[in-house]
Amino acid sequence: MITAKNCIIRLSRYKNALYRLQTLGFVKVFSDNLADAVGVTAAVVRKDFSVFGISGNKKGGYQIEILLEKINSILGKDRLQKVIVIGAGHIGSALMRYRGFEKEGIKIAAGFDIDPAKINRYNALPILPLEEVKDFIKSQGIKIAILAVPDIAAQEVLDLVCSCGIKGILNFAPLRLISPEGCIVNNVNLEIELENLIYFVNVAEKTK
Amino acid sequence: MITAKNCIIRLSRYKNALYRLQTLGFVKVFSDNLADAVGVTAAVVRKDFSVFGISGNKKGGYQIEILLEKINSILGKDRLQKVIVIGAGHIGSALMRYRGFEKEGIKIAAGFDIDPAKINRYNALPILPLEEVKDFIKSQGIKIAILAVPDIAAQEVLDLVCSCGIKGILNFAPLRLISPEGCIVNNVNLEIELENLIYFVNVAEKTK
DNA sequence: ATCATAATGTTACTTTTTTCACAATAACAA
DNA sequence: TTGTTATTGTGAAAAAAGTAACATTATGAT
Numbered sequence: 001m002i003t004a005k006n007c008i009i010r011l012s013r014y015k016n017a018l019y020r021l022q023t024l025g026f027v028k029v030f031s032d033n034l035a036d037a038v039g040v041t042a043a044v045v046r047k048d049f050s051v052f053g054i055s056g057n058k059k060g061g062y063q064i065e066i067l068l069e070k071i072n073s074i075l076g077k078d079r080l081q082k083v084i085v086i087g088a089g090h091i092g093s094a095l096m097r098y099r100g101f102e103k104e105g106i107k108i109a110a111g112f113d114i115d116p117a118k119i120n121r122y123n124a125l126p127i128l129p130l131e132e133v134k135d136f137i138k139s140q141g142i143k144i145a146i147l148a149v150p151d152i153a154a155q156e157v158l159d160l161v162c163s164c165g166i167k168g169i170l171n172f173a174p175l176r177l178i179s180p181e182g183c184i185v186n187n188v189n190l191e192i193e194l195e196n197l198i199y200f201v202n203v204a205e206k207t208k
Numbered sequence: 209m210i211t212a213k214n215c216i217i218r219l220s221r222y223k224n225a226l227y228r229l230q231t232l233g234f235v236k237v238f239s240d241n242l243a244d245a246v247g248v249t250a251a252v253v254r255k256d257f258s259v260f261g262i263s264g265n266k267k268g269g270y271q272i273e274i275l276l277e278k279i280n281s282i283l284g285k286d287r288l289q290k291v292i293v294i295g296a297g298h299i300g301s302a303l304m305r306y307r308g309f310e311k312e313g314i315k316i317a318a319g320f321d322i323d324p325a326k327i328n329r330y331n332a333l334p335i336l337p338l339e340e341v342k343d344f345i346k347s348q349g350i351k352i353a354i355l356a357v358p359d360i361a362a363q364e365v366l367d368l369v370c371s372c373g374i375k376g377i378l379n380f381a382p383l384r385l386i387s388p389e390g391c392i393v394n395n396v397n398l399e400i401e402l403e404n405l406i407y408f409v410n411v412a413e414k415t416k
Numbered sequence: 417a418t419c420a421t422a423a424t425g426t427t428a429c430t431t432t433t434t435t436c437a438c439a440a441t442a443a444c445a446a
Numbered sequence: 447t448t449g450t451t452a453t454t455g456t457g458a459a460a461a462a463a464g465t466a467a468c469a470t471t472a473t474g475a476t
Binding site (some may be wrong): 010017038090091093094101175191192196200201204205 | 217302310345352356377392394399401411
């Protein structure tokens, strides 16, 4: 199914909102509740659902449980997703320790680094030398890698892991990487996020 | 000036690309070089520039140095931006140690946490108790805060810092926060970034 | 059984963003 | 000086995203 990136991001947000509503004891939800929860209009919610053939009831809205099942299935969350982290520096280590992923069914299977001092083979979350990444990816069937290496090394590491079968990369290095056909790169650029915020705060100050 | 968020993000990317080109010894640049570097078309580059009244030379392209000056001025990078980090957990600590910000003229002035064990008042980058955040924001004139606190505390901390004069928040908690008029929130949601990547990798697998 | 109501699902409309195309023009060569 | 070329700057066209409106229909009340 061919779909806009924004639409999928909203799907994730709906999912998160639905879990919160479920925790609060709700069983069903209306498009405008969800709209409020994620900050869009009700029409967008219904349209997004219609794109994926998700339907509700003319008066009763949507059953949260069924909705979550469908969204989770679309997002591939009906099975555990194993990822690896390359780079055990500040950001990489923080990501490896971050608990937010596992409650989303995302398991960090291992970390990798070139610095021998960072290797820790017998940890619950092992940190392995980068030379072993190929075998690991192959044997564990890993498709997704998080790249948290210095800028200068990013492209090289991307080429390496793509040649080992990685299909998707979440890149934290603040530069645009060139990926081979068949490998998707999503960027998280913290500097740019901050710059953007600074810009809009400044604009707001000036127009005040 | 009223402008789309995407346009500002591209401006940041142009800037980064320009610095790289400058390092490589280039003095001038054409719209299609920049377009390649950030992954858009040349027309977008020229249009973005025209929005901000940035002009080049028919035939000669753009002088990188002048271009950088203008972009930096638009992005507010002609002066040091001081920010604070709230939450000294895994992500917060990693951000405080991250060197990427300072080379962008962004200085983390202090970290804050409620856990007394995390306080370290005499460090180069002090970590202070959250009670002191108000005085700090006021006395240092801080406008931007990075929020790296547990989900459950995020809204409360946002309300607190906004009441102290914070105008912009970069939020790492994976939920939508409600901010008062006059305070902008940008979200960095790592789970959603990964989910998104997983979705598109799965789609690519299926359609293969 | 019938009616009123409330929410969906979809179609048509509007706005925004992107792409395309090309006139204008600065630089350089002959 | 004249002509050629390369690149900008922009206006029009196309595509995408978002909004609004409303016909449809399930639900519950009378």
